[in-house]
Structure formats: structure tokens, C-alpha cells
Amino acid sequence: MLLLSSLELRYDVHRTTSWGYKRNGTFDGMVGALRHGMADIGAAPCFFRSDRAENVNYISEVWMSRHSFIFRHPRHTGGYYTIYTRPLSAVVWLCTIALIVVTAMVTWIMLKMQGSRVKGQDASLSLAGLAIWGAVCQQYMFIRQETTSVKLATFVIFVYALTVNQYYNATLVSSLLMEQPRNIKTLKDLLDSDLKVGADDIAYNMDYFKRTTDPVAMELYRRKIHTSTQYNFFKSEEGMALVKKGGFALHVDTAIAFPIIKETFKEREICDTQLVQMYPLQKCGVVIRKKSPYKEHITFGIRKMYEAGLLRRIKADIDVSMPECAHTVDLSVFRVSIREFSMPLMILTFGIVLSWGIFVVEVLVSRILMKRRRTTFMH
Secondary structure (H helix, E strand, O other): OHHHHHOOOOOOOOOOOOOOOEEOOEEOHHHHHHHOOOOOEOOOOEEOOHHHHOOEEEEEEEEEEOEEEEEEOOOOOOOOOHHHHOOOOHHHHHHHHHHHHHHHHHHHHHHHHHHOOOOOOOOOHHHHHHHHHHHHOOOOOOOOOOOHHHHHHHHHHHHHHHHHHHHHHHHHHHHHHOOOOOOOOOHHHHHHOOOEEEEEOOHHHHHHHHHOOOHHHHHHHHHHHEOOOOEOEEOHHHHHHHHHHOOEEEEEEHHHHHHHHHHHOOHHHHHHEEEEEOOOOEEEEEEEEOOOOOHHHHHHHHHHHHHHOHHHHHHHHHOOOOOOOOOOOOHHHHOOOHHHHHHHHHHHHHHHHHHHHHHHHHHHHHHHHHHHHHHHHHO
16 A cells, blocks of 8 residues: 555455455456456565466565474473373383382292292282382382391392382472473474374365375364364464463464464463474565556566665564563473373372273172072071
């Protein structure tokens, strides 16, 4: 509009539904209006595309559009259980489990030999296993230690448990407090992550997913954006509110997203923000209808705006940069969320349910056996 005013041209503005996409073999929106002679000049720049160039004339590039998936990078990208398995490698875990099993077997054999001399003493494998497990968890379980061999085995397992626990606990706490490396850097990483994914509810996003041949983008669309149960296209403000909460990635124009981040995100949330591009930067240009008599005037006007620095000024006002992370001290870093704490709760719930189930089975079996004994005695 500023360009037309500077050229002292009178104009009427007509609003269209989109920039122009092919529907049933013909273009709709702004490109369609130019193609059918309903308009002379496109008031909004649109992406450079070969199919559009066949129907309209591109005058000059005036904008560089950047679209990215924006999300708060999760502190732990693996499953919630990996928080507790991460301190030790797979080999160390296998060695630890094997040592517990071997020690339990050795303790059981010692208790059996000790029980042969002491009547009424429990020398079962379950007792030996619980005793060794209690030592590993630093929770003592009383067993009668009549022989020196049992005492020595108990002492050794407690020393071993103390050493492993010191290293395990220190590594676990430090992993919760330290800033984790950001390993979601590509579209494939985003597809394989636990993040939910959506896109800005705008025509070019839907058109891209319909036309793309990128297998990763197609799979991302099928699995996380448009499925049988969800249709994750949101308005910019609604989608960025989901990004702010965490666990959600939104594909949106950065010129729209960055001002929202600057106004609504806290310092910690800004520092967590990560960008992943699905396609390169898109050039946008001014379009006019074919054989337009205004071509020279529009071209000359745009060049004058470039020379005067007006387009750079407009771009600086609209296309703001991503707010910088100040790395200030934030107490929220030291809080453990329910995600980190969910694994112990699940184990506790599973143990309670399992113990109650076994208790019910034991009661039923006991009653059945008692009933059979009474029947046999009466006979």
C-alpha cells in the first residue's frame, strides 16, 4: 500500500481467502484473482513457486520467510525410567544383577548348612534373596548369623552396596541438576522424540504436507499431526501457549512466534526453547498479473524503497530476533517434577497391587486346603 501511495496510484483492496493454491486444476485466492484479471497487483508477497510463475509475474523479492518447529527442549529425552538407569552403563547393571544373584545363592547355601545344625531356622532362598537385596538398598534384614562365613558374606555385600550407592546417588542427583545436552536437532530426532507435534493453522502449512515428498515429514504428519484421533492445527497464540507449557512442538513462522515468546515466556522457558527447520528459508516476492501495464512502475518503486532503506526498516520492525537467554540463576532448575518422580510411584503401586493379589490367592488356597482337610477328616 505504501508503494502504491508513493506512486500516486488510486487503488481498491479486495481480500482473498489465501495466497493462491491450485484447486481442481486452477488457482484460487490472490494468484487466481490475478490470473483471471480480477486484480492487477498482489498486495501480499507470496512464495516463489514454478506453478505460480506460469500464471503471474514475480517482480522482486521483498521478504525472506523462516518457518521452524519451536519447542521447549525436554530435560530428559528418553523414557522416564532412563533417569534411574542412566547413572550406570548396561554392562555395570548386568554385572551388579549377576553379583546379587550369585551372592544370594551363596548366602542361601550357607544358611542351609547352618540350618542343618540349628533347628527351626528359616534357610529358604527367598530369605537369602531378601537379605541381599536389603543390603544393596541399605535396608538391613535380620537373619541369624551363627557361622563366620555368613557374617563375612554379609559384611562384603554391605561394603559393596555402600560403594555402588555412593556413586549411583551422586550421579543421579547431578544428572537431575545439570543442564542436559540438546539432542533434538533434526526432523528425524523430533519424530523419534516423545514430544507432541502441531502446526500453525495456515494455508501454506497444509499445502506443504500435501505436496511434500520428504519421507520424514510425511511420517511426522501421519503419526503426530493428523491422525485418526487428532488434528493438530492451531492458531498461533494457542499453539505457542502449548509450547510454553512444554512437551509440544509447533511449526510456525518465526516472525509470528518470536514476539509471542518475548511477551509471554519466562527466562527459563526462553532458555529451553529450541528450533528445528522442516524446510529451508522461503523467498517471497511481489506478484502482478501477466502483461500488466504497471510492471515498470512497480519495479521502479520497489528499487527506490530498497535504495532508501525502507524495506530493511520494515523488516527490522516486523521480523524480530529470538529473545536471548540471559543464563541467570533460576531456582526452578533445582525442582524435581512429577515426570522424574513417576517411576518410584509406579514401582510402589505395582508392588502394592502385586502383594494384594498374592495375598488374595494365598487366602483362597488356604481356605480350599482347609475345606478339603475337613472333608477328608469327616470321611
